[in-house]
Amino acid sequence: MKAPVSKGLPFIGHSIEFKNDALALTNRLREKHGDVLEISILNERVTMFSSPSATKQIFLDPEDNFSSKHGWEFSIGPTFENGLMLRDFDDHKYHRGLLQESFRRDALENYLEIIQPKIDQWIEKIKKEESFDLHENIKQLMFDIAVELFFDEVDETRLVELNKLFTDSIESAISVVRIPLPFTSLRKGLKARKELLEYFESKAKNVDTERKTLFSELVKTNNQEGGLSYFEIAEHMIFLLLAAHDTTTSTLTSSIHYLSTDNQFFNELADEAKKINCTDISELKNGYIGEALFNEAMRKYPPVPFSPRYVVRDTEIDGYELEAGTYVAVGPLVLHNDERYWDEPEKFSPQRFLDPDYQNEAYFPFSGGAHTCLGKFFASYIFKNVVYKLATNFESLESKEDLEINPSPIPHPRADVKIYLN
Numbered sequence: 001m002k003a004p005v006s007k008g009l010p011f012i013g014h015s016i017e018f019k020n021d022a023l024a025l026t027n028r029l030r031e032k033h034g035d036v037l038e039i040s041i042l043n044e045r046v047t048m049f050s051s052p053s054a055t056k057q058i059f060l061d062p063e064d065n066f067s068s069k070h071g072w073e074f075s076i077g078p079t080f081e082n083g084l085m086l087r088d089f090d091d092h093k094y095h096r097g098l099l100q101e102s103f104r105r106d107a108l109e110n111y112l113e114i115i116q117p118k119i120d121q122w123i124e125k126i127k128k129e130e131s132f133d134l135h136e137n138i139k140q141l142m143f144d145i146a147v148e149l150f151f152d153e154v155d156e157t158r159l160v161e162l163n164k165l166f167t168d169s170i171e172s173a174i175s176v177v178r179i180p181l182p183f184t185s186l187r188k189g190l191k192a193r194k195e196l197l198e199y200f201e202s203k204a205k206n207v208d209t210e211r212k213t214l215f216s217e218l219v220k221t222n223n224q225e226g227g228l229s230y231f232e233i234a235e236h237m238i239f240l241l242l243a244a245h246d247t248t249t250s251t252l253t254s255s256i257h258y259l260s261t262d263n264q265f266f267n268e269l270a271d272e273a274k275k276i277n278c279t280d281i282s283e284l285k286n287g288y289i290g291e292a293l294f295n296e297a298m299r300k301y302p303p304v305p306f307s308p309r310y311v312v313r314d315t316e317i318d319g320y321e322l323e324a325g326t327y328v329a330v331g332p333l334v335l336h337n338d339e340r341y342w343d344e345p346e347k348f349s350p351q352r353f354l355d356p357d358y359q360n361e362a363y364f365p366f367s368g369g370a371h372t373c374l375g376k377f378f379a380s381y382i383f384k385n386v387v388y389k390l391a392t393n394f395e396s397l398e399s400k401e402d403l404e405i406n407p408s409p410i411p412h413p414r415a416d417v418k419i420y421l422n
């Protein structure tokens with residue numbers, strides 16, 4: 001059978017509404033047409049699936065019918081070409097295998113050691129102030145952490161330049177204009193890509209392997225036959241920067257705001273934090289209150305709200321025909337906010353995840369199948385490190401404003417809010 005079609009406006013389809021409020025748009029369309037719908041995004045045919053079973057089938061993709069590379073290349077492709085999500089099938093498997101080594105447990109514990117001083121410095125900095133701008137501060141903290149883990153750099157002036165390149169590359173991935181005309185974000189992003197590639201490629205040749213950073217691990221594990229070239233390492237590094245930064249920033253932003261509204265939960269988190277050594281993975285894993293907060297932040301505002309795939313060959317999902325050359329998209333954002341699967345989905349409520357055995361078939365924060373997030377454990381450890389340190393260094397947090405989040409393309413506040421420290 002064919003999916004119902006909702007074309008939207010000529011050429012731009014639903015793109016503008018999608019950018020302004022993707023959840024409102026997808027909910028409205030789903031109510032009208034059901035769980036499967038063909039829409040048009042910048043003149044391309046995209047079949048949206050909003051059921052847990054179709055989402056699972058598309059992520060697992062046992063017959064290699066769906067290309068992540070061609071699904072994502074439309075948005076992040078130009079600036080993040082050859083990153084892991086921009087590879088498919090055997091080629092992807094080979095590269096993922098080589099990257100996986102840098103995410104092993106002892107390597108992650110070293111990374112956690114490395115980032116401690118940055119988080120401590122941030123805590124000391126905000127202690128001197130009565131309040132801080134939430135999103136702005138978390139973004140900067142995540143950049144400072146990325147510097148420690150990803151860049152082999154100590155020169156302050158160079159770091160400012162790298163921050164700018166990094167910001168330009170991310171902004172280009174989420175800009176609507178997809179032609180690199182002068183002064184567009186995409187043009188700036190491509191320039192940033194070129195400079196970052198040069199940086200990582202030249203640094204990879206003599207990276208300090210004594211410092212056990214993610215960058216040095218990636219170089220070290222590939223210093224053998226069949227390993228990656230310096231250029232490939234550089235390509236992976238800039239994709240990893242993208243994958244790690246805004247995702248963790250978004251979960252921390254919504255969670256810290258929540259902590260400022262629920263004192264009891266804040267105190268429970270502080271009690272848990274006091275018992276946990278933040279560089280010990282076994283202890284971090286047991287931090288179930290921190291985990292519940294992390295899970296709820298990803299539920300309400302999934303950092304990757306939609307995942308696109310390109311249909312490689314004619315196939316079908318749940319009886320719906322899909323033509324080769326078109327696209328499919330699944331939306332954790334839609335599923336995570338669907339009242340058929342969640343009680344009061346509009347409420348930010350970490351309590352729903354407090355039972356460690358709680359499962360929900362409509363929960364896909366890290367996608368699934370071959371492209372499941374490679375940094376999912378590391379992300380939760382970074383998250384817990386930050387919220388635990390906040391909980392143990394302050395009596396309570398307060399906010400006088402609501403936090404309104406635009407959930408796509410990556411969740412971000414419509415306006416920043418201040419957090420007051422007690």
Ligand code: HEM
Pocket residue numbers: 068084085086096240243244245247248251298302303304306307308365366367368370371372373374375376378379
């Ligand atoms: C809250 C934090 C994070 C969330 C929610 C998240 C989510 C995701 C999702 C949904 C995907 C797959 C998208 C798709 O299949 O279309 C993905 C891929 C990926 N993520 Fe994460 N991510 C997070 C943090 C991180 C961090 C910290 C790192 C690394 C340091 C990382 C590295 C990666 C990589 C390398 C991939 C590509 C995997 C592949 O294609 O095989 N992520 N992430």
